[in-house]
Amino acid sequence: MSVLSIKGLHKNFGAAKIIQGIDLEIEEGEFHAIIGPNGAGKSTLFNLISGQFAPSSGAVTLHGSRISGLRPYQINRMGLSRSFQVSNIFANMSVFENLRCALMWSRNVGYCFWRFASRCGDIDARTDSLLEEIGLTARKTDMAGNLSYAEQRALEVGMTIAGGASVLLFDEPTAGMNHHEVETFAAFLRKIAKGRTVMMVEHDMNVVFSLADRISVLVYGQIIATGKPEDIRANPAVKEAYLGADA
């Protein structure tokens, strides 16, 4: 059974029809990339799945239960976590605090105000090991807003995986990085994705074709093709709509 299933999804903003009927099944453990030209509705699709917007019609189900129409925090508690295209971190807090806040809910800390945060179970130790995993141990006490761009992207991904979600949505994780950073980051993403189900919007085709198990092509709010990377590369409709005739 698929982990994430999208059926007949529509989203209109006034008269503008941004998402026009998407059906998609994401299998357990797969790395699924969404590609498409600017304005195709990729970010809107992520916002619909993660709860930023409610769909105009259609349904999204996660592990068999309907999540469309729920609030982002409810969806997050059910095991779906997302990252953002523009780094969405807590700029005036340390890197350590950023990550610790990100994993609190999953460690059953709740809204506790009667105990030092550092005395709430093993959250400090877990935060440290997460820091190690994303390679920011040396920046532990620095303000998140003072990190370099690539470091902020790493923190962004770290906060996304901190809660132990089994389904991850990455919205253009390598946007704005230079060539060298992209390579390192792609390897990092491959490591992160192990044992998890990932959906990723990405513009860098090298990253997409090296990471994705399957690719869906979104054009004008509709998916025109879904398949393995080599099939997508060979698909004439995709070539015309997106990759350009000579790709």
Next chain:
Amino acid sequence: MKRFVIFLACAAALAAALLLPSLGAGRFVIVMLTQLAIMATFAMSYNVNLGQTGLLSFGHAVYLGAGVFASLYLITAIGEGTVPLPLEFVPLGGALAGFILAAIFGLVSVRRAGVTFAMISLGLAELFVAAAMLFPSVFGGEQGVSTDRMVDYSLTGMGYGRPQEIYMLVLVWAVFSVAAMVFLSRTPLGRLANAVRDNPQRVEYLGYTPYWIRFAQFCIAGTFAGVAGSLFALTYEIANAEVLGLRTSANVLIATYLGGITYVLGPVVGALVVTLLEINLARLTEAWLFYYGLLFIAIILFAPRGLTGILMDTPDAVRRAGWGGLAKALLRWVPVVFLIAAGSVILVELCYHLSNSFDPREPLKLFWTEVNAQSWTPWTVGAVMSISGLAWLAVNRRNAAPRRAQKGGTS
């Protein structure tokens, strides 16, 4: 190192606060310290909203007022024997009153932060003040509500009639409240509040509801404002509806900002400065509110992280520039700032004297001399001093910029 110095400073301040009465400090000092302790509690509670959670409230005096009036009635009831509660626990009543009011108002106001929240807080405050005016039977109208704190029912056996005794009670509650709020900032809720302040959207994607975090912080702020209100009631034994008003709300905002909203203990520093200014500057000059306002503007423009920010940045500045560099910078800037300040003070005092004094022909006492406010000489001196200082600043503006950035930092 920095932490150790801060710890030492806190310990020294606490020791001084505890020992001053027994060292024979006069009544004036005791009254001032009592006012400082109340203000510190109130400003700390305000910063639970502003600095910690990013909620800019224009109506925090309402929760102080709830504590004040609840406590005035509670003290009277204890005195009459209808409530069997030792006087030391009156602040619990104020806390409850502040909490209940904050819980009611919080439900409707914390859904959004920013301008929305600020405007709702202003509206609710005005509403509450207007309601207080409508019910003189509860809030006592112009002459207010009064009580007598000598209720003959206390845990320690003290009568709390003398200022020294009530000061000790106020100090214990103030220290407890400040410590509790410092603790709060280190709990998961306190950290999440910082996260909501920085980026509520992301918090929602981490499984938490920003609304509940804001609501909890708002209620806690109201609770400790209620405690501060109780301490006010215990100290002054009288209050009218003015205590709920915008003046009080603005005052706590200014004190908190002066101290520095990004530091947990910043509001205590702000309360210290504001109380000292209020009491001492007001004795020196009629224009003290004017200077108070100028100081506030200067802090907002040049040191947005407040006086605490300046203190905390000094070690870094010394490390970067060395003591010699710091001395050089001070030598460069202190004279010109002094020139502008002294010149403006002369002009302001002359204006106040001409417009406010009984007879403008009387000589005006200015610093160590007396001047005639109707002659040209003092006006010329004041104008020359401030204009030459400002001109020097304008010419050296390019050099001023890095210094300002270093002092202000980003926040």
